[in-house]
Every structure is written in C-alpha cells, then in structure tokens.
Amino acid sequence: MKIVTDQNVREFLNNSLTRDSILNLYQPALLSSLIDYQNNPEIVPPRTVRSTTTKNSDLTHLFMPCVAPEATGVKFISGGPSNSKKGLGFQGFIATVDKFDGTLAGVVNAKTVTPFRTALASSIGLVKAIDPLNVPEAMTSDLTVFGVGPQAYWHVKLTLILFPNITSITVVNRSYEKAQQFAEELKKDFGVTVNAYSYQDAAHMETVNQKLSESSVVFGCLPSTSPAIEFSALNKDPKVPVFVSLIGSYKPTMRELDLSALKASGKKLVVDTAEGVAEEAGEVADAGFARSQMVELAQLSNTNRQVFTTAENIVVQKIVGMSIMDLVVAKMLIGSTGTTFDGF
Template sequence: MPLTVLSDGDVRALLHGLTKEDILDLQQSLADALHYYSTSTGDDANGCCSSYQPLRTALKRSDGQTTLFMPASSNDGLGVKIVTLSGPTAKKDDAASLSSFDGLSLSTQSTSSSTTAFDTPQDSIASSQSTTPKGSLTLLDKYGATRALVNAEEITAFRTALASTMLFKKRTNVHDVVVFGAGKQAYWHIRLALLLRGPEIHHLNIINRSFETAHNLIEKLYLPHKEPAVFPTINIPTAETTDLSRPKVQILTPGHTEYERLLKQTIRSSAVIFCTTPSLSPLFPASYLTNPEGRKKGRYIAAIGSYKPDMVELHPDILRQNVAPQHSHHHHRHARQGGAIIVDSLEACMKEAGEIIQAGLGGREIVEIGELLMLKRDAERRRQEAKGSDHELDNSGVELGQAKKAKGTNKEVDDAEKGLGEWLHRGNVIYKSVGLGLMDVVVGSGLVRLADERGFGTRVEEF
C-alpha cells in the first residue's frame, strides 16, 4: 500500500478547495463516529467505541510547552496525533480600537485606552507566540500498515470547527455571530459558518487583542493564498468575484474607550458565540448572559479554546445557570435551558475542561454530542418519512435526534423529542470541546481519501 504524505501546504490547499457538499460529507462521517463513540459498547466490536479510545497523554516541559499524544481507533483503522502547544502567559494591552467593515469597507473609531475591569485583555497565549499546535497525524489501516502522514497544524483547527458547527448548522437564528480570537481556530469556525449558513449571517463580530491579527484573518478568508495587505489597505474581493458570503464585519479590541459597553452590547445581541482562545479567565462577565435581560434570547455558544483545568473562556456561573432546573413561575420570558452542557467527551471534559471543573458539574449535567447526532442512515430514513410534511430536517448533512429511544407513551415520546428539538434549535446551548483523537483520525482519513482522488500530496510506493 502506498503512503500518502500531506505537507502543511497540501492540507491548506485541499481544505480551501472543499465545497459545501464536501464539508457536509466530512461532517456526517465525523457525526457517525461520535455517535458510535457515545453509544457503542465493547460488545459491539465497533472501532469508534469509547472503550478503544485512550485518554491523551500530556508531556509538560519546563519551558511551558505541552506536547500531547492522542492515539485513537476508528472503523477504518488507527492513528495517533502528536502536537506541541505553547504555554499561557500574560501580555500587556496594545493600542486597539473598534472598526467596522460595512460591506467590507472600513471606518476607524477611537484608539484610546481604557481602564475599566473588563477593558483589559484576559491572560492567554501572548500574540508573539503561536497558539497553533505543531506536529503530525499518522494514520494506519486496520492491519497496522502506515497509510498516511499528515501535517497537523491546519487539521486540528479544521476538525474542531467541523464538530462545533454541527449544532450551529441546525440553529434557527444565526444572524449575529461573535468570535473571540483570530487564530486558526477562529478562522476555520468563521469559514465553515460562512460556507454552511453564510447568506443568513448578517453581522460577524471578531473580538481580539490585536486589531492587525483580526484584520489579517478577514483578508485570508477571502484571499487565502495571498499575503494580507498592511492595514489600512484592504484587499477583499467583491460579491461578484467570491463565493464566500460577505456579512458586515466588526473588529473590537480591548483598547477601545467604550470596550465594556460595546462588549456587553455585542454579547447581548449575539445569536452565536465561538470562543477560540486559550484564556486563563472568563472572556466576559457572567451577568451579560445570566441576568433577565441576557436570558431573553436563545444562543449557541461553542467554547473550544481552553484545554486545561486552569483555563476558562466562559464564567462558571453561565454553565451553572444553563444546567439549573426550569421553573414555570418566571416573571420574565427566558429562552429554553437544556439542563445540560454538551461536550465531545464526558470523560475528557470532566478531567480537562476548566469550565466544567470550576463550575462543579457532574456527569448528570453533561451530555455527549454523539448522543444527539443521527447516523447517516437514520437521517436519510427520517427524510424519506417526512416528505411532504412540516419538519426541521435539512436536505443533507448532520441531523439531530435522540440516540436512544425514549420510554413512555407515544405522546410522551413526541413531547420529549419536541422539547429536545426546541432547545437545540432555539434555546441556550453550550458546547464544550477539548478534542478527541478519534476526531483527528476520522477527519484525517476523509481528507487523505480526497487528497488521493484530487492529486494532492506525495505518494511513497511500497512504504
């Protein structure tokens, strides 16, 4: 069997050539794997079963860097990703502002600094250090023969965003999207969001320590193969020359004189929040979302940037409120709470996710995303059954539903499914991910297949 080698350039070229249909196919393969991870047992002999997925090993060095070893098994083979991440450090505030790309034309406002509590950037990875995991993914077939060697820098962010946008894809309202961070994770969350639901996204708000980094991200979205222009020059294609949707873009950085007011306003108006920073403290006060005004609107929040017990992007009070029991005597109209936080892996998040740990959540307050995802065959069957009726199924791609058949009368089962659907589509949903080796192996295998079909990478015969 030949060995396929994909360099960082090969991976980026392949990923930027993916169509919406490619994304949906890769997402469905990942959804099937996560479904089996959460629902299969050792007796099922399913390669994606959690029993076959060892927890990752972290090697912490004296220079603050952490190397992660992430072995995994899938139904198609085995694999291991080895990546090194920079350690967190505090960084002083830099000159910053709020600017708006109105139809991607830019107008700059104040650049003065401010000193209120949440005007200063949170401790995280310094911008002088790369937050991108550096390393490789090795894939083997079912018999242990090496199938591929893939640079892991881009694929790590891509597979994380692929999972985060499964729930995003099904949200009723995605008009206002907020992204914390401007690295690769932010880039791929934005790109996939625009590919999947672009015409419905009216406002894209990027909140980041460095204005220049956020500006470069916007340019790379539309011109991924060119070096970004030096601000204030902006080289972004017109609507007639790009297939990627062009919402109104605003960049907000902590040096703005009204940062606290604008941050609160931006968070309150959001329908979707992607948190993609390795922060050591909450990115915004809990009260923005926990008081009656903040709870009126349903939001989808994906927190994927923190990966250690001492890292948090969301204040623990936000998670505690989201799992609190619902009461019928509220004096205010609140969006539906699910009573649970959705995670990629219960075991991993209970040990590694700072938000989960610091909120003191237990296993009964957490549900794995795999338990909420339909297998491809079940989704296709549901679509056939629902033809000609009023339903919330898409024409293709990942669908949501209960993995296990609920007990009770038909009416009780229907009410339970309607309640679940109402929460996932319109309620307050928080998704927390620390990453799984299974995700790398499944998505990596899919990309290697596409690379072979489309002529990307290098082949080593008789390896």
C-alpha cells in the first residue's frame, strides 16, 4: 500500500511533465477514462454532499466514488468559509483499491491532484483547438487567466509546456493585490512577462479587454456569480485561433462568461461531461444549452472541428470534473511515487 503526499505529487509532476509526456502519457490515460465513462456513466455514481455535524465547524464534506474498469475508489474532500479564510481551500484525499480483491492500493493527497487533473482535461480540448505540434502562424503569444489559485497555476503551467511560444500572461482577479502576488509567482517559476489587473476596477477593464483580444488562450478559474470575461472582447479575426476553457463556476448560481453568443452561433460547447455541466454550470443554463448542443472530450477525436469552432475561430470549453479523473491520475501517481507500507 502506498501513501503519496502532496510533496510527492508536486515533485513527481514537476520532474516528469514534458510536452511529450502530456500528449502521449497523461492525456491518453485521462481520455481513456472519459471514454469508459461515456460508454457506461454508472461507473461514476452521484457524489454525496453533507454539512458537518461538528459543533463550531462550517465544513462541507464531499464523497465522490468511482467504479471504473481501471480505477476504483473514492475521493473525499472537505472545505468551508473558515478554510478559505485560512488559505486552505478544500482538503482531502483519493483512495484507490485493487480492482480484483479490493485491498487498499494507495492513498493520495488531493491538494495538487485536483487542479492538475482539471488542467489536464482542459489541455485535451486545447490541443484539439490548437495543435502544439503544428502551431498556426497566426496564434498569438499571449495567454489570459482569470483567477489566482492552484487551478489557475496548473492551467498556465501545462499550457506553457505545450506552447513555449507563449511569452506573455495576463492575470485578472477580483483582488488586485492577489493578482499581483500571483503574477510574481508566475514570473519566478516560468520566466515570462506577466501583468496583473482587477476586474472590479473600471480603470483596468479597458486594458483587460485589450489583453483578451490579443490572447489565443483564455482560462476562467473564478468561482464568480456574474461573468467577469467578456465574450465580445475575444479576438474575432478568423485567422487567429482562440481557445477558452472555463473551470471556475461549479454551481448553478455561478457564471464566468456569457455564452449566449456561442449559443447563437449554432456551435457546440466542448465539455468533460454533458450531464455534469448541465447540472452544475450556471452560464450553461443561462444560455439554454441542451445536452445535444455539447460535445464531450471523449467524442473530440471523432468530431469535425467545425462542429465546435465558431466562424471567428473560437472554441469554448466547460469543465466541471468527475471522480474518475482523480482516480486515474491517483493510480498513475501510486505506481510512480510515494512511500510503501506493508502489512496495512
């Protein structure tokens, strides 16, 4: 039985992630699990959400099981307002069992796995929209990310590995101070040009929208209740590829981008799970997307690009996440890093 700490996870990923490993190891493993889910959605049972019964605690607990052919186990995470104030966010683990005898195979700290697997899912749509092995000449060298947490960090990290031609990043957040701090972190880790702005500062928004119009890659990692990203500001030159991935809104009351223009275009929204997106994403419900107007990541390899690409060469994706994504990444980590304990 393996115990994989968050430090184990970060060190292993930092040492193993390359363009080749993302494209030929991590993405295929995650995509295979999503195909399994598409073929049999029952392998991901509904998650259970319960508020704590402990006095003076404000935690919410989430239990997310998975009984996939290649990854069986559960993800358990807890979070709440007090955790957020302490900068802890959600805490938890992923436990996997042997698929034949049910013995515990390993336990993995979920802190980094969660943002990594989400960024990995985003990257599947990204490389379908813009080929990193044959980068279009018109692709810009700019990326804009809304949000400053681990999700934002791992989305930027994977994108820079896949597209070293990106040299300028724009960070947008509600808090300007946190945007500046995150910008400094990105400069230190990746050596690129980074500028920070607040979407709540009217004086900043003209520049933010200008940066959006110059970006070929845009990530929404904000748990916002009103759209902070303006669709009208995206580059409309059909020669310039634009990819937008939204992962921040995870409740029907949340929304990052008004999707009505995409709906009006008649093009499909790329999603990880149509069922999950329909239930959890506020902006999707607002725009009135039916499930038939979404294309899942598992279907992308067999779907003509024009089905989900607007006339302006814009692709929009929405990711909400599933336990199977955590389990498949956890299984890979258990097989590669951590500490073995005998006689559990």
